[in-house]
Amino acid sequence: MSTRRAPVVAIDGPSGSGKSTLARGLATRLGFIHIDTGAMYRVVGLRAAEVGVGIRDDEALGRLCDRLAIRFDRRDGQVRVLEGGRDVTDDIRRPEVSRLASDVSTNPSVRRALVEMQRAMGCEGGVVLDGRDIGTVVFPDAEVKIYLDAEVDERARRRTAELAERGTPEDPRATLAAMIERDRQDSTRSEAPLRPAPDAVHFDSTRLDADTVLARAIELVRRFTDS
Ligand code: DC
Secondary structure: OOOOOOOEEEEEOOOOOOHHHHHHHHHHHHOOEEEEHHHHHHHHHHHHHHHOOOOOOHHHHHHHHHHOOEEEEEEOOEEEEEEOOEEOOOHHHOHHHHHHHHHHOOOHHHHHHHHHHHHHHHOOOOEEEEEOOHHHHHOOOOOEEEEEEOOHHHHHHHHHHHHHHOOOOOOHHHHHHHHHHHHHHHHHOOOOOOOOOOOOEEEEOOOOOHHHHHHHHHHHHHHHHOO
């Protein structure tokens, strides 16, 4: 039995399934802290490329992680991602960083370092974490676990729209191909592959809007907090 005063909410699923939107919405509605763990792997990918550490150099990547100071900062109602005081929020969303993040995330030293940071950030509860291994590895004892999925064509369509909105449009076919490849790498790697926790509640957001997914998730959390 957990001794936390507020629950840990774990949201896992592939990219473009709506995890971040759901996690942000839940955190706002419940007054919880949102920890976007994908953003942390993105910071490692970005910094590795900038300082010239190879994406398969496990030891050097481990040392790089030990030097990172990642923080989520709320500014004007928006969450900014900071590394060592530098605002990397926009840089980590570039398409090439998506690939780098998936690449570096296959290294055991990177996973060990980031899992440790995530546990330290979330151990007291009152948090929503979204990622690929939250309910299986980071917080297997999370009070609420959601596995959010959607068909790959729909996820790629959302990512294409998001990139266009951000002013960095990409060819939709290239976005779909990159997503299929990233899904493959994230779910077949030997270290903490993407898969649902046995006790996760499954949502499919292909034909559900964000508000409906959020309402169902709030109901799940309330069921826990009211019991
Ligand atoms: O959720 P995202 O697209 O921002 O994540 C970027 C990459 O980071 C993703 O392709 C796999 C990796 N990742 C991971 O391995 N484990 C997590 N908990 C979160 C992300």
